[in-house]
Amino acid sequence: PLLEKNDGKTYVINFWATWCAPCVKELPVFEKINQEYADKNVEVILVSLDFPKQVDKKLIPFINKKQLKSKVILLNDVNENIWIKAIDSTWSGAIPATIIYNAKGKKFFEQSFEYEQLEKELKSLL
Numbered sequence: 001p002l003l004e005k006n007d008g009k010t011y012v013i014n015f016w017a018t019w020c021a022p023c024v025k026e027l028p029v030f031e032k033i034n035q036e037y038a039d040k041n042v043e044v045i046l047v048s049l050d051f052p053k054q055v056d057k058k059l060i061p062f063i064n065k066k067q068l069k070s071k072v073i074l075l076n077d078v079n080e081n082i083w084i085k086a087i088d089s090t091w092s093g094a095i096p097a098t099i100i101y102n103a104k105g106k107k108f109f110e111q112s113f114e115y116e117q118l119e120k121e122l123k124s125l126l
Helices: 023-034 054-066 080-085 115-123
Strands: 010-016 042-048 071-074 097-102 105-109
Touching: 010 023, 010 115, 023 042, 023 115, 054 071, 097 115
Parallel strands: 010 042, 042 071
Antiparallel strands: 010 097, 097 105
16 A cells, blocks of 8 residues: 555655665665655655564664654565565565656666755656
């Protein structure tokens, strides 16, 4: 359902984890997009792949410490062989990974982003 919303918004969905250094490094990029494009009907959703048993000890303190404003969702489905391919058939399962989609189209990226690069990809769908 997270990948099939058809409500006129553009979604930037980033798959990450607190234990993934490149993921943590690029989080400010997504936070900036969330802030600067909120008035353009863009929503950033950060999908955490942290281990469910570490939510209270690691994920929640991390969110609070970094003062993340984007919506954070914990993906705790252990059947990754099904959901990884459902997200994108080309995805190896490595993170960070990002999907940008709206009614006009969908783009999938298995890479880290700098702000200018993410903004360019987002604008191509707006």
